[in-house]
Amino acid sequence: MASIALSLPTMMKLLAFIVVFFVYVESIDQQKPDNGVIINVTKRFSFPDFQGPRTAHDLKLLGSSVVDETGRVRIPDTTQKDVDLKHLAGRAVYAYPIRVFDPVSRTPASFETTFAFQLETLESNSSSGDENGGDGGGSGFTFMFAPDEFTVGRPGPWLGMLNDACDEEYKAVGIEFDTRENVEFGDPNDNHVGINLGSIVSTITINASEFGVNLNDGEIHRVWVEYSGESRFLDIRLGSDRLGYPSKPMFSDRLDISDFLKEYMFVGFSASTGNFAQIHNVFSWNFTSTSQASLRVPSPETCDSKLITGDGDDGGGAHINRLNGFFIFMTVVLLVALALVSLYYNRKHRSGNKSNEAVMLPAVKERPRPPNKPRRFTIAEISSATRCFDELHKVASDERGDTYRGTLLNGCHVAVTKFSTSYLRSHGVYWRRVGKEIKAMSKLRHPNLVAIRGWCFDHQETMVVYDYVPNGTFNEWLYGIGVLPWSRRLRVVRDAAQALSYLHSQKHAHKNVTTSSVFIDVSFRAMLGDFGFVMSGTESNQFEAAVSQPADVFSFGVLVLEVVAGRKRYKSESDLDGSDSDLDRDLLEWAWIMHEMKEKEKVVDGKMCSVLNMDQAVHVMDIGLLCTLQESKGRPSMAEVVEYVSFEKEVPELPASRPMALFPYTSTTGLCSSSYMCPSFK
Numbered sequence: 001m002a003s004i005a006l007s008l009p010t011m012m013k014l015l016a017f018i019v020v021f022f023v024y025v026e027s028i029d030q031q032k033p034d035n036g037v038i039i040n041v042t043k044r045f046s047f048p049d050f051q052g053p054r055t056a057h058d059l060k061l062l063g064s065s066v067v068d069e070t071g072r073v074r075i076p077d078t079t080q081k082d083v084d085l086k087h088l089a090g091r092a093v094y095a096y097p098i099r100v101f102d103p104v105s106r107t108p109a110s111f112e113t114t115f116a117f118q119l120e121t122l123e124s125n126s127s128s129g130d131e132n133g134g135d136g137g138g139s140g141f142t143f144m145f146a147p148d149e150f151t152v153g154r155p156g157p158w159l160g161m162l163n164d165a166c167d168e169e170y171k172a173v174g175i176e177f178d179t180r181e182n183v184e185f186g187d188p189n190d191n192h193v194g195i196n197l198g199s200i201v202s203t204i205t206i207n208a209s210e211f212g213v214n215l216n217d218g219e220i221h222r223v224w225v226e227y228s229g230e231s232r233f234l235d236i237r238l239g240s241d242r243l244g245y246p247s248k249p250m251f252s253d254r255l256d257i258s259d260f261l262k263e264y265m266f267v268g269f270s271a272s273t274g275n276f277a278q279i280h281n282v283f284s285w286n287f288t289s290t291s292q293a294s295l296r297v298p299s300p301e302t303c304d305s306k307l308i309t310g311d312g313d314d315g316g317g318a319h320i321n322r323l324n325g326f327f328i329f330m331t332v333v334l335l336v337a338l339a340l341v342s343l344y345y346n347r348k349h350r351s352g353n354k355s356n357e358a359v360m361l362p363a364v365k366e367r368p369r370p371p372n373k374p375r376r377f378t379i380a381e382i383s384s385a386t387r388c389f390d391e392l393h394k395v396a397s398d399e400r401g402d403t404y405r406g407t408l409l410n411g412c413h414v415a416v417t418k419f420s421t422s423y424l425r426s427h428g429v430y431w432r433r434v435g436k437e438i439k440a441m442s443k444l445r446h447p448n449l450v451a452i453r454g455w456c457f458d459h460q461e462t463m464v465v466y467d468y469v470p471n472g473t474f475n476e477w478l479y480g481i482g483v484l485p486w487s488r489r490l491r492v493v494r495d496a497a498q499a500l501s502y503l504h505s506q507k508h509a510h511k512n513v514t515t516s517s518v519f520i521d522v523s524f525r526a527m528l529g530d531f532g533f534v535m536s537g538t539e540s541n542q543f544e545a546a547v548s549q550p551a552d553v554f555s556f557g558v559l560v561l562e563v564v565a566g567r568k569r570y571k572s573e574s575d576l577d578g579s580d581s582d583l584d585r586d587l588l589e590w591a592w593i594m595h596e597m598k599e600k601e602k603v604v605d606g607k608m609c610s611v612l613n614m615d616q617a618v619h620v621m622d623i624g625l626l627c628t629l630q631e632s633k634g635r636p637s638m639a640e641v642v643e644y645v646s647f648e649k650e651v652p653e654l655p656a657s658r659p660m661a662l663f664p665y666t667s668t669t670g671l672c673s674s675s676y677m678c679p680s681f682k
């Protein structure tokens with residue numbers, strides 16, 4: 001008896017292997033005819049002008065762009081009265097995706113395009129603007145391949161093509177016609193053509209003056225671009241529309257663009273204005289592309305159900321159907337036999353070894369779960385999503401832990417925060433407690449909260465899995481190159497207030513409100529993520545909420561001040577000149593001093609110059625200051641803050657002098673500020 005019981009699992013493994021082998025051989029056999037059939041995928045369209053109902057269907061206008069009555073595309077949109085044409089960005093793209101890359105052979109499509117454009121310079125009132133281009137930048141115009149049909153990049157030197165927070169997932173290829181010199185982007189002069197591969201800093205720049213072209217002369221120019229995907233050869237010609245096809249190319253060389261292409265992309269134009277307004281007109285556009293694809297036949301597994309229900313009168317399909325049916329039948333018979341045998345032995349030996357189960361397992365397929373329901377992840381899943389926590393995938397790191405970007409097996413992009421064990425331990429926190437909090441918060445859904453996809457507690461590690469927000473964190477935008485206009489800053493403040501108000505109404509707290517826990521999505525909506533979760537001690541949840549919510553309000557107040565001032569709360573040592581008083585070392589203290597002296601305008605970020613609404617900025621600064629008051633002295637709730645920031649309700653009068661009690665303490669993390677702002681709980 002004993003010898004049978006021992007050899008049985010081995011026997012079953014062997015049988016299972018034979019079945020799997022047959023099925024495998026069968027599937028290889030079926031795939032054979034699919035390989036080697038190459039077809040050409042061609043797309044061609046032509047806009048002699050942009051008039052007529054077809055244009056409305058085939059052209060997608062994004063941001064500030066319009067088709068005027070004479071049938072030209074204009075970026076920015078000039079039809080609206082009384083709109084400042086500075087600092088705008090817009091796009092016009094062909095409305096349907098085009099196959100520009102074959103992922104199997106990793107070959108780019110070949111394409112040809114010609115278009116006629118004109119740059120119309122407006123009389124500039126440059127007395128107030130900075131002449132040297134500087135941060136505002138004039139503008140320019142780009143022919144581009146974009147990964148989607150709903151993103152508009154930043155205005156100014158970004159040409160509406162990209163922004164400084166787009167990551168490498170945002171594939172883009174552009175040819176820019178730039179009339180402003182942005183030294184920080186490596187521009188050679190204010191009259192150049194550039195080739196931009198996944199970046200706004202051109203890989204190749206061409207001095208248009210050398211070809212007798214002045215982009216800014218008000219003439220209509222025509223461009224011819226030809227690319228051969230096979231030989232990776234690019235040819236660009238540019239000249240006056242009157243003179244016809246230029247004999248001399250501006251660029252004619254090998255250039256591999258495959259790393260910056262997705263299989264399907266959107267093709268079109270993007271343009272922007274900066275401190276100087278300029279109108280970009282496109283008159284006509286032809287485009288043709290050809291890519292090669294190997295004919296794909298859906299895999300036999302996905303076809304089975306359809307073949308069995310269909311009549312199967314088509315010869316090939318019926319053949320596959322019969323063959324497949326036979327092997328499925330064989331497999332089922334064998335598995336049932338195995339199941340019966342193992343059941344029999346299990347019954348006989350109640351105490352029998354467990355390896356029988358292990359053999360049965362592969363036959364049971366796990367049911368797919370609803371994709372958006374938060375769930376537990378195994379460490380293996382997270383490891384594979386982040387390529388074993390690869391340094392290259394690390395997007396952020398602080399004393400609380402590290403955050404990695406990753407891709408789940410189902411293709412979803414996620415961000416994984418791995419808490420540092422020493423950090424948790426030093427705060428006397430146990431994973432059970434953090435885990436409970438994570439699970440509870442994963443149930444919350446709000447448009448301004450980054451959704452929690454799941455968690456992982458394994459091998460002593462505590463991790464949270466979030467949706468990945470593609471446009472980076474707000475601090476990159478606020479402190480990055482370029483100036484964020486006031487309207488966008490205000491939107492972030494409002495979105496963050498909404499999110500916090502919702503969290504608090506659900507009896508939770510964020511516990512880590514900073515500019516780096518605000519994320520920006522593709523439509524520039526702000527979303528709060530990177531939750532703090534951790535609270536020291538073993539206090540009850542009610543106690544925690546009572547402490548953490550006012551602390552959130554305080555941190556929100558500091559965030560608001562940072563947004564208004566365009567700087568971090570603490571100046572780094574190197575920024576201090578050591579002289580006089582360094583009054584502005586701590587932004588919070590400085591803002592209060594300026595409030596006392598009735599000079600709040602001095603705190604407002606001067607870099608915003610023309611893109612600023614000073615009254616609103618001072619108003620919002622008042623709200624920020626209000627949030628940093630002591631709780632007993634009038635710190636508002638987030639629900640009230642939402643009303644203030646939407647200008648629905650008067651902001652209460654601030655005390656005339658600053659509350660001295662705020663300043664002996666220093667802290668930056670939500671954790672410390674929560675204990676320090678609530679001294680009575682200490």
Ligand SMILES: *[C@@H]1O[C@H](CO)[C@@H](O)[C@H](O)[C@H]1NC(C)=O
Nearest residue numbers: 038039040041110290291292
């Ligand atoms: C596909 O295009 C290439 C060149 O563009 C051509 O040589 C080839 O014959 C075409 N194949 C088919 C099936 O049309």
Ligand SMILES: *[C@@H]1O[C@H](CO)[C@@H](O)[C@H](O)[C@H]1NC(C)=O
Nearest residue numbers: 085122123124125126127277
């Ligand atoms: C330039 O400024 C003058 C007066 O300051 C104004 O009348 C004119 O409309 C401005 N022009 C433009 C193009 O903004």
Ligand SMILES: *[C@@H]1O[C@H](CO)[C@@H](O)[C@H](O)[C@H]1NC(C)=O
Nearest residue numbers: 187188189207208209210211
């Ligand atoms: C661009 O070309 C023009 C005309 O040949 C020349 O005068 C100018 O110096 C060039 N600029 C740069 C940055 O090379």
Ligand SMILES: *[C@@H]1O[C@H](CO)[C@@H](O)[C@H](O)[C@H]1NC(C)=O
Nearest residue numbers: 046047114115116284285286
């Ligand atoms: C665009 O294509 C049409 C027809 O294919 C052709 O008549 C026209 O000349 C082309 N225009 C340009 C600018 O190449």
